[in-house]
Amino acid sequence: xxxxxxxxxxxxxxxxxxxxxxxxxxxxxxxxxxxxxxxxxxxxxxxxxxxxxxxxxxxxxxxxxxxxxxxxxxxxxxxxxxxxxxxxxxxxxxxxxxxxxxxxxxxxxxxxxxxxxxxxxxxxxxxxxxxxxxxxxxxxxxxxxxxxxxxxxxxxxxxxxxxxxxxxxxxxxxxxxxxxxxxxxxxxxxxxxxxxxxxxxxxxxxxxxxxxxxxxxxxxxxxxxxxxxxxxxxxxxxxxxxxxxxxxxxxxxxxxxxxxxxxxxxxxxxxxxxxxxxxxxxxxxxxxxxxxxxxxxxxxxxxxxxxxxxxxxxxxxxxxxxxxxxxxxxxxxxxxxxxxxxxxxxxxxxxxxxxxxxxxxxxxxxxxxxxxxxxxxxxxxxxxxxxxxxxxxxxxxxxxxxxxxxxxxxxxxxxxxxxxxxxxxxxxxxxxxxxxxxxxxxxxxxxxxxxxxxxxxxxxxxxxxxxxxxxxxxxxxxxxxxxxxxxxxxxxxxxxxxxxxxxxxxxxxxxxxxxxxxxxxxxxxxxxxxxxxxxxxxxxxxxxxxxxxxxxxxxxxxxxxxxxxxxxxxxxxxxxxxxxxxxxxxxxxxxxxxxxxxxxxxxxxxxxxxxxxxxxxxxxxxxxxxxxxxxxxxxxxxxxxxxxxxxxxxxxxxxxxxxxxxxxxxxxxxxxxxx
Numbered sequence: 001x002x003x004x005x006x007x008x009x010x011x012x013x014x015x016x017x018x019x020x021x022x023x024x025x026x027x028x029x030x031x032x033x034x035x036x037x038x039x040x041x042x043x044x045x046x047x048x049x050x051x052x053x054x055x056x057x058x059x060x061x062x063x064x065x066x067x068x069x070x071x072x073x074x075x076x077x078x079x080x081x082x083x084x085x086x087x088x089x090x091x092x093x094x095x096x097x098x099x100x101x102x103x104x105x106x107x108x109x110x111x112x113x114x115x116x117x118x119x120x121x122x123x124x125x126x127x128x129x130x131x132x133x134x135x136x137x138x139x140x141x142x143x144x145x146x147x148x149x150x151x152x153x154x155x156x157x158x159x160x161x162x163x164x165x166x167x168x169x170x171x172x173x174x175x176x177x178x179x180x181x182x183x184x185x186x187x188x189x190x191x192x193x194x195x196x197x198x199x200x201x202x203x204x205x206x207x208x209x210x211x212x213x214x215x216x217x218x219x220x221x222x223x224x225x226x227x228x229x230x231x232x233x234x235x236x237x238x239x240x241x242x243x244x245x246x247x248x249x250x251x252x253x254x255x256x257x258x259x260x261x262x263x264x265x266x267x268x269x270x271x272x273x274x275x276x277x278x279x280x281x282x283x284x285x286x287x288x289x290x291x292x293x294x295x296x297x298x299x300x301x302x303x304x305x306x307x308x309x310x311x312x313x314x315x316x317x318x319x320x321x322x323x324x325x326x327x328x329x330x331x332x333x334x335x336x337x338x339x340x341x342x343x344x345x346x347x348x349x350x351x352x353x354x355x356x357x358x359x360x361x362x363x364x365x366x367x368x369x370x371x372x373x374x375x376x377x378x379x380x381x382x383x384x385x386x387x388x389x390x391x392x393x394x395x396x397x398x399x400x401x402x403x404x405x406x407x408x409x410x411x412x413x414x415x416x417x418x419x420x421x422x423x424x425x426x427x428x429x430x431x432x433x434x435x436x437x438x439x440x441x442x443x444x445x446x447x448x449x450x451x452x453x454x455x456x457x458x459x460x461x462x463x464x465x466x467x468x469x470x471x472x473x474x475x476x477x478x479x480x481x482x483x484x485x486x487x488x489x490x491x492x493x494x495x496x497x498x499x500x501x502x503x504x505x506x507x508x509x510x511x512x513x514x515x516x517x518x519x520x521x522x523x524x525x526x527x528x529x530x531x532x533x534x535x536x537x538x539x540x541x542x543x544x545x546x547x548x549x550x551x552x553x554x555x556x557x558x559x560x561x562x563x564x565x566x567x568x569x570x571x572x573x574x575x576x577x578x579x580x581x582x583x584x585x586x587x588x589x590x591x592x593x594x595x596x597x598x599x600x601x602x603x604x605x606x607x608x609x610x611x612x613x614x615x616x617x618x619x620x621x622x623x624x625x626x627x628x629x630x631x632x633x634x635x636x637x638x639x640x641x642x643x644x645x646x647x648x649x650x651x652x653x654x655x656x657x658x659x660x661x662x663x664x665x666x667x668x669x670x671x672x673x674x675x
Contacts (some may be wrong), residue, residue: 009400011510013392016385016403017624023382024473026375027480031609031633033369038632040182040366042357044308045283045315045347046342047194048074048079050185051472052290054094056322064096069336071189077339077347082185083193083317085227086200087137087173089123097130097180098123099158102167109155123149123384124152124160131159134177137165141175145205148298174200176212186219193219194315195255196227204242209233210249217253222361224250225258225285225317226267234269242414243269247277256281256364258315259503262289272486280485283314283362284630290321293344295335300341302573304348307357312488312630314362316348367485379480380410383425385473390432393439396513419492424480427496430627433474434619435504438612439511441467441595445602446516446609453603457655460599461648464592468644470618475626479633480595487629494627504620509631515611581635583643584621591618592647618647 053070057063071082085091093100095441101109101122101303123138142148142163163170177195195216201209209232226232233242250257259282261269275282286307289301295303307313322333330544342349349359371478388403414421439465452460478494486492492498514524575582595618596612622643 005400006397009397010402012403013389014566015388016399019385020389020473022380023379023385024476026382027476029372030369030375030480030483031378031476032487033076033372034479035484035633036368037365037488038312040362040368041314041414043314043363044357045081045192045194045351045362046079046318047083047315048318048338048357049077049320050082050181051085051091051196052320053335054091056331056333056335058094059322061332063094071185071191073335073339075189077342078347079318079342080359080361081194083194083196083225084177084181084185085196086198087178087181088171088173088175089121089138090171091133092175094180095178095181096126096132097178098125099160112401117611118164121163121165121167122160123163124155124158126158130180135161137179139175140208141173145201145203145208145562146173172200174198176208177214179215182215182219184380193221195221195224197224197232198227198232199232200298201232204233206242206245206249207244208602210252212515213253213255217255219293220593221255221258223258223283223315224262226270226516228267229265230268231257231270231274236268238543239370241269243274247274250278250281255282256283257558258283258285258362259491260285260287260317261311261313261490262287266491270491272491275486275489276493280367280530281364282489283364284312284489285315285317286311286313287317288319288338293320293338294323295337296331297337297340299335300347301346301348301351302576302638304341305351305355306576308352308357308632310635312632344439365485365488369483370593375412375572376418376481377411379477380414380421380425381407383429383481384410386436386477387428387432390436390439392525393436394515396508399617423492423495424479426478426494426627427500429474429477430494430496430500431448431480431503431507431620433477433621434471435468435495435507437470437473438504438508438595438619442508442512442516442602442609442612445599446606449603449606455600455603457600457652458594459603460655461651463599464596464648464651465644467595467619468622471622473622478623478626479629482627482629493629497624497627499625500620501617504616508616509610512609512613517583579642581638581642583639583646584625587618587621587648588650591615591621591646593651594618596651597646597658600655601658618643 012592016170031382053067057066060066063322089098089100092098101124103119103122106120106122111122125134138161142165143150151162151164153160153162153310165173182193186193193216196214231243231246232245233246235241256278257270259275261266261284266310286304288303292300292303304316305366307316320334320337320338324331334422344350353359384403384406388406391402392399396663410421410425413424445463448459482492484492571584572582591614594611598608598615601608601611622640625631625639628636
């Protein structure tokens with residue numbers, strides 16, 4: 001029975017390779033449709049936070065003149081849009097539309113004794129226009145929605161309102177965006193308006209939200225960037241959530257949204273389902289945080305350009321703040337740094353345009369290839385086959401069994417949860433492709449050595465390029481499996497990055513240590529027992545410690561949380577400025593050259609196979625580059641090509657240095673070791 005299974009297993013291996021090829025072919029149109037999607041819109045919208053400007057103006061002698069001057073400078077620098085929030089009473093005070101008083105201030109103003117006035121909030125309109133436009137909005141919120149008593153009063157012929165809430169409490173209630181500010185920004189200065197709406201409308205009032213969106217739509221608003229930790233109407237309890245009403249109204253007025261990157265946690269309610277119900281009307285937003293406004297203009301410009309080029313950003317959101325400059329002795333608003341970072345020959349806007357983008361109102365991606373999702377069944381089958389074949393490098397008899405169990409599992413999971421199935425298959429093939437291609441290289445080199453082939457630099461280069469080409473199979477699978485708007489907007493993403501960076505290293509290391517020369521499972525277990533029972537020397541402990549430190553350092557540098565030294569940052573900037581796209585340092589300086597050196601040495605020295613446990617880092621890094629699904633494919637491909645070409649040159653240098661050291665050792669070791 002077992003022998004029949006083994007014969008079937010041998011035949012099945014060939015069919016699995018055919019399945020891998022079929023899946024590879026099926027993934028190509030999905031990759032092409034992704035390229036079409038990425039190129040469907042090239043508009044990049046530059047947005048400035050008007051509230052920040054309003055707050056900074058409070059530190060100026062003439063706040064209104066300051067605002068008008070800065071708006072003009074921002075317009076000239078290339079800012080085309082202003083972000084306007086839900087108004088608050090305090091914000092209306094900053095805008096000089098109302099005067100606002102606490103109970104004690106009211107008492108002093110009217111000549112009453114302090115503490116005798118009710119603990120209410122008192123306001124006066126600064127003009128008849130402000131009264132006509134703002135009084136209905138204020139009364140609608142406090143009187144109608146919150147059931148708070150609102151009365152009128154006058155002082156020196158100024159009309160005002162008394163709101164029966166304490167000053168601090170009254171200031172927490174969001175109002176409809178200030179129509180006076182909207183008129184000034186949109187009609188006078190010709191800015192596009194981007195709305196910032198929060199989830200602070202309590203209780204939720206659909207009619208009020210409808211009126212707000214209708215008003216915003218009349219000012220040409222096409223996008224809402226949600227303010228705070230949740231989308232408008234969200235509630236932890238589903239039966240109390242009003243997100244469905246929000247979606248209905250946003251679709252009614254053809255208003256989309258933006259997915260903000262660099263947040264500590266995704267905004268609650270901002271899900272794949274939410275964006276799908278908006279018909280994909282969303283763009284990626286890159287915020288320049290207010291804490292970054294004090295950076296040098298060239299550093300700010302680099303951040304903005306990289307965001308657009310490398311991360312499919314279509315909206316740049318600029319913030320600033322007013323802070324004390326103790327050295328110069330004034331309140332710095334950093335506006336000069338921001339405008340300088342945008343304008344000028346090396347400014348962000350010119351560089352973004354040179355990269356092929358247009359500055360204008362952001363548009364959502366047009367998603368191509370939705371009708372090709374049926375091909376993903378073939379990709380799932382091909383990915384499962386590749387995983388089984390990789391396991392076969394360790395235990396060949398398990399290939400058929402692993403494939404049979406895997407195909408049933410992944411197909412069943414795809415029916416229940418397509419997202420989890422696709423992400424699981426992408427992770428599996430992402431780990432197995434660099435592992436398999438590296439193991440194939442080790443075997444082919446060893447077979448060449450057994451046939452008496454002499455070490456050859458050219459042959460080492462050919463093997464490296466062939467291995468890179470085989471790893472490309474996994475890359476194409478990852479791109480095809482994880483194709484879709486939710487991945488480009490990073491609402492879903494490649495899972496298991498840390499494991500992707502460790503498993504291939506562990507698997508290649510285990511193969512070289514235990515399974516090399518096809519020892520089989522029993523042979524590997526016996527060898528493992530011998531190693532575990534061997535006497536441990538100080539040298540072994542030292543080497544293990546060095547390897548552990550090296551692996552820890554490597555993992556600490558993996559992902560977005562890794563920290564780089566100032567020198568490395570400058571080196572990266574030099575590569576970016578010189579090449580346009582920065583190749584990965586660990587690829588071209590370490591992993592790729594080590595692979596070429598390892599291939600060269602393995603042709604002569606069996607122990608050189610252990611070098612591939614480190615060299616596989618370059619191959620898995622290729623997959624990781626394309627696993628950044630928000631990065632345009634042409635950027636990822638350019639990065640890979642640069643890394644391979646530069647790594648190839650440095651690899652040849654590695655071989656030259658090794659040969660020089662080897663010859664020097666042969667020449668001088670007799671004298672150095674002589675007693």
